[in-house]
Amino acid sequence: MAENTFSLRVVTPERIFYEGEVEMVEFNTTEGEIGVYKNHVPMTVIVSPGVLTITEPEGQKKAALHAGFVEILRDEVTVLAELVEWPDEIDLPRAESAGQRARERIAARGDDVDLDRAEMALKRAIARISTLK
Amino acid sequence: MASMRDIKRRKSSVESTQQITKAMKLVSTVKLQRAKGRAEKSKSYFNAVYDTVTSILARSRSIEHPYLQSSGKGKKLVILITSNKGLAGGYNSNVIKLISRNPEFTPDNTCIYAIGKKGKDGMLRDGFSIFKDYSEAIEEPAYQDGMMITKELLTAYEQGEICEIWLAYTFFKNTVSHVPTLLKLLPVEMTDRESEEGEVEAKEEKTEAPMNFEPEDEEALDLIIPKYISSLIYGALISAQAAENGARMQAMDNATNNASEMIDHLSLLYNRARQGKITTELTEIIAGADAIS
Numbered sequence: 001m002a003e004n005t006f007s008l009r010v011v012t013p014e015r016i017f018y019e020g021e022v023e024m025v026e027f028n029t030t031e032g033e034i035g036v037y038k039n040h041v042p043m044t045v046i047v048s049p050g051v052l053t054i055t056e057p058e059g060q061k062k063a064a065l066h067a068g069f070v071e072i073l074r075d076e077v078t079v080l081a082e083l084v085e086w087p088d089e090i091d092l093p094r095a096e097s098a099g100q101r102a103r104e105r106i107a108a109r110g111d112d113v114d115l116d117r118a119e120m121a122l123k124r125a126i127a128r129i130s131t132l133k
Numbered sequence: 134m135a136s137m138r139d140i141k142r143r144k145s146s147v148e149s150t151q152q153i154t155k156a157m158k159l160v161s162t163v164k165l166q167r168a169k170g171r172a173e174k175s176k177s178y179f180n181a182v183y184d185t186v187t188s189i190l191a192r193s194r195s196i197e198h199p200y201l202q203s204s205g206k207g208k209k210l211v212i213l214i215t216s217n218k219g220l221a222g223g224y225n226s227n228v229i230k231l232i233s234r235n236p237e238f239t240p241d242n243t244c245i246y247a248i249g250k251k252g253k254d255g256m257l258r259d260g261f262s263i264f265k266d267y268s269e270a271i272e273e274p275a276y277q278d279g280m281m282i283t284k285e286l287l288t289a290y291e292q293g294e295i296c297e298i299w300l301a302y303t304f305f306k307n308t309v310s311h312v313p314t315l316l317k318l319l320p321v322e323m324t325d326r327e328s329e330e331g332e333v334e335a336k337e338e339k340t341e342a343p344m345n346f347e348p349e350d351e352e353a354l355d356l357i358i359p360k361y362i363s364s365l366i367y368g369a370l371i372s373a374q375a376a377e378n379g380a381r382m383q384a385m386d387n388a389t390n391n392a393s394e395m396i397d398h399l400s401l402l403y404n405r406a407r408q409g410k411i412t413t414e415l416t417e418i419i420a421g422a423d424a425i426s
C-alpha cells in the first residue's frame with residue numbers, strides 16, 4: 001500500500017457504493033468544489049450536486065453525486081450519499097431533456113419555490129451530463 | 134360421537150388450512166431473508182449518519198434551533214409503522230399498544246401518521262385522528278419514502294401544526310426477537326437514545342482533532358437533521374418490514390404445528406369411529422344370523 005492513500009467509503013441507504021484505498025477524492029459542496037488528499041483537517045461538509053472523482057493509484061473513476069454529506073477524517077473519508085450514480089447507471093437523453101426543461105422553467109420565472117426546484121433539477125442534470133463526458 | 138363423514142370433512146378442511154399456513158410461512162421466510170439483507174446493507178449508512186449527528190449535537194448543546202426546541206404549539210404526531218395484512222400474531226397490536234396504553238398520548242393531543250392499514254384501523258378504533266395515511270410505503274420501502282415523509286412533517290412542524298414527532302415501530306433485533314419501539318424524532322434529544330452498540334464512544338476516541346463544519350454548525354444542522362430523520366424513518370420501515378415477516382413466519386409456523394396436532398387427533402377419532410362402526414355391523418350380522426338359525 002502506498003504511503004499517500006487513504007480509505008474512502010461511499011455509502012447510500014440502499015447499498016455500499018464504493019469502498020477502497022484512494023489517493024484523492026473531489027466533489028462539489030455547498031461552499032464550492034473541493035479536493036481531498038490524505039491528512040486533511042477533520043471536517044464535515046454538505047454535498048451539492050456535482051461530479052465525484054475518485055483517483056485511485058490505478059486510475060480515475062467518476063460518478064454523479066447529488067445529495068448527502070461527507071465526513072472527512074485524517075485517513076478516512078466517508079461520503080454519506082442520498083443519491084449517487086455510476087456513469088453506466090445514467091440515462092443521458094433523460095438527463096439532457098430534464099436539463100432543457102429546467103432551463104425553460106428558469107427562463108419563464110415562476111414563483112420562488114419553483115425556481116429553487118428548477119435550479120436543483122438543472123444542477124442534477126449538469127452533474128449527470130458532465131459525469132459522462 | 135360425531136359421524137365418520139363429519140370427522141372426515143373436518144379433517145380435510147384442517148388439512149387445506151395447513152397447506153395455506155405452510156405456504157404463507159415459506160413466503161414470509163423468503164421475504165424475511167430479503168428484508169434482512171436490505172437492513173444489513175443499509176446499516177453502515179445509518180451508523181455513520183447517527184455518529185455525525187451525535188458529534189454535531191455534542192458540540193452544539195447551547196445552540197438555539199427550532200429543531201432542538203419544541204414550539205409547544207399544535208399536536209403531537211406519531212408515525213405508526215404496522216403492516217397492511219394481518220395473520221402476524223401480536224405484531225400489530227403490540228405497536229398499537231405502545232400508543233394507546235401510553236398516558237402521554239391521548240386522542241386530544243395526538244394525531245397519527247399511519248404507515249400500515251392495521252395500525253390505522255386500530256388507532257381509529259381508539260378515537261385518534263389520522264394526520265395522513267401512507268400505507269403503501271411498507272410494501273416496498275424506498276429511501277425516497279423516508280425523504281418525502283420527512284419533508285411533509287418538517288413543513289407541518291415549522292408551521293406550528295405539530296410540536297413533537299414520535300416514531301413507533303417494531304425493531305428487528307433478530308429472527309426471533311422483535312421489540313416494539315417508541316422513539317422521539319423531533320425536537321432532537323440525543324440523551325434519550327443510548328447508542329445501540331457503543332460505537333459512538335469508539336468513534337469519539339478515534340477523532341483526535343475537533344471536527345470542523347462547513348457551512349457553520351447551525352446551517353449544517355438545518356441540512357443534516359432532515360437527512361438524519363429520513364434515514365431513521367427509512368431504517369424503521371426496513372426494520373418493521375423484517376419484523377413483520379419474522380412475526381408472520383412464527384405465527385404461521387405455530388399454526389402449521391397446531392394443524393398437525395389437530396389432524397392427528399381427528400385421525401384418531403376417525404379410526405375409532407370406523408372401528409366402532411365395524412363392531413356394530415358385526416354385532417348386527419351375528420345377531421341376525423342367530424335369529425334365523
